[in-house]
Amino acid sequence: MTRSNVIIIHPDLGIGGAERLIIDVAVALQNRGHRVIVYTSHRDETHCFEEARDGTLDVRVRGNTIFPPRVLGRLHLLMAILRQLHLTISLLGEMAREENSDKFGSDIFIVDQLPACLPILKTVGEWLVRRRPQRILFYCHFPDQLLARRDEVNPITRVLKRVYRWPFDWFEGWAMSAADGVVANSKFTREVVGEVFGRRRLGDIRIVYPCVGREEKSKMHGPELWGGKKVLLSINRFERKKGVELAIRAYHGLGLEARCGTRLVIAGGYDTRVPENVQYHKELDRLAQDLGLQTATAKTVVSAQSVPDSIDVLFLLSVPTAFKETLLRTARLLLYTPVREHFGIVPVEAMQAGLPVLASNTGGPLETIVEGETGWLRDVDDVQAWTEVIQKVLWEMSEEERERIAENGRRRARGRFSLDALGENLEEELARLREAERRPFWGVQHVLLGAGTVMAVVVAVLLRWL
Structure with missing residues (x-):
């Protein structure tokens, strides 16, 4: 096996699904003998995964000294692009000053989420760092332009x-087309990416599924929480x-009697720097209370375990990884509500823990969940259908059926979404990149288009602020 010098570029090492994926990518390749360095523009050591702070990975923070993440709460994308370009220039400078090593056959750049740096890596990288062949792999989670909100009510604002x-x-x-190879996190994402950007433009988009960590059989069943309440988890x-x-709403639909001895726990990533996180938590809390449900919010494990x-409904803000795993092992059902989710790592984590999953019948869950075998897929517009599944799992399912679904889920997670499987798939992609010719990305037209883009961005920003 040819060892490579792998440089991973990721915008912000928080605790979301994209961050979990890129950490797993780094660990999987490092375990296979490659040298891996992760570059990021932001890492809060109190708000990131353990591998990003405990020395498991070489993480370097660059590109965070000139451009802020936002300007007066706006221009997030523009600032993210500028921060990534700053980071890229910094890391190329470091690579140019670093001594060459015969241990590695090539330099492989792996970039995800934001492709802004790809043209610089493609056009400047080999010229500035003249030591080994270079290749660029872009891992596409989903087109950013489809994630942007465009539902402004005011027609002028919309324009x-x-x-x-x-x-x-x-x-x-345009930037994504500078990659030598593009992979997607699911068949669903691959189809969307091909439709949005054109299949000829990006070449053969291959699939590399995200993974979950190694299964710990000694911890299959966690301790009881909250006096043995039957927990529903989101x-x-x-x-x-x-x-x-x-x-x-689906939990409320159970009715007072069926909710007795149960609790809905809503846990997840929460960052006070992100206004939407703060506002959405308040909206969910208000909704639950309006429905007559009693709520509480906890920011620590200790406070979570001591609620009345x-x-x-218990809200857990930025739940630690260890406690999240405890929740997955002790809950009765995972409620996974996103629509057209690109992949969705949480359902796979749940299946690995033997937890049945109820999810939207769209997007990534269609590829991870097997109806009736590892969970259920339902229309998000049919709240009653969700309530019926919850009722079945809480009060009607036998222990034998519960164990059958649990074992099916563990087997599926182990076979298709393990760290070893991720490492093997990535190894194949790296070998393919090294053996193939670099995809062309050059010409005066690109320089003119790039300059025109910069001018258009400036004009757009000015219009945005008028």
Whole structure:
């Protein structure tokens, strides 16, 4: 096996699904003998995964000294692009000063989420760092232009938003075409990426599924929580697109008697720097209370475990990994509410822990969950259908059926979504990149288009602020 010098570029090492994936990518390749360095523009050691702070990985924070993450709460995408470009220039400078090593056959750049740096890596990288062949792999979670909100009520604001977004939307596809290879996290994402950017433009988009960590059989069944209450669990970032209100409405639909001895726990990524996290938590809390449910919010494991018995809905903000695993091992059902989720790692984590999953019948869950075998898929517009599944799992399912679903889930997670499987798939992609010729990305037209994009961004920003 040829060892490579792998440089991973990721915008922000928080505790979301994209961050979990990129950490797993780094660990999987490092375990296979490659040298791995992770570059990021932000890492809060109190708000990131253990591997990013405990020395498991070589993490370097660059590109965070000139451009802030936002300007007056706006221009997040523009600032993210500028921060990534700053990071890229910094890391190329470090690579140029570093002594060459014969241990590695090539330099492999792996970039995810934001492709802004790819043209610089492609056009400047080999010229500046003249030591080994270079290749670029872009891991696409989902097109950013489809994630941007475009539902402004005011028609003038809507037009300005379109003008503001147009150069960024064009730039995303152009920048991505600089990659030597593109992989997606699911068949669903691959189809969407091909439709948005064009299959000829990006070449053969292959699939590399995210993974879950190694299964610890000694911890299959966790300790009882909250006096043995039957726990329903929702794990997501506190973002409106996650549709967590469905979990609250479906739980409320059980009725007072069926909710006795149960609790809905809503846990997930929460960052006080992100206004939407703060606002959405308040909206969910208000919804639950309006429905007559008693709520509580906990920011620590200790406070979470000491909430009163009368609490129906418990919000856990930025739950630690260890406690999240405890929740997965002790809950009765995972409620996974996002629509058209690109992949969704949480359902796979749940299956690995032997926890049945109830999810939206769209997007990634269609590829991970087997109806009736590892969980259920239901329409998010049919709240009653979700309530019926919850009722079945809580009060009607036999222990034999519960164990059958649990074992099916563990087997599926182990076979298709393990760290070893991720490492093997990545190894194949790296070998393919090393053996193939670099995809062309050059010409005066690209320089002119790039300059035009910069000008368009400036104009769009000015219009946005008028």
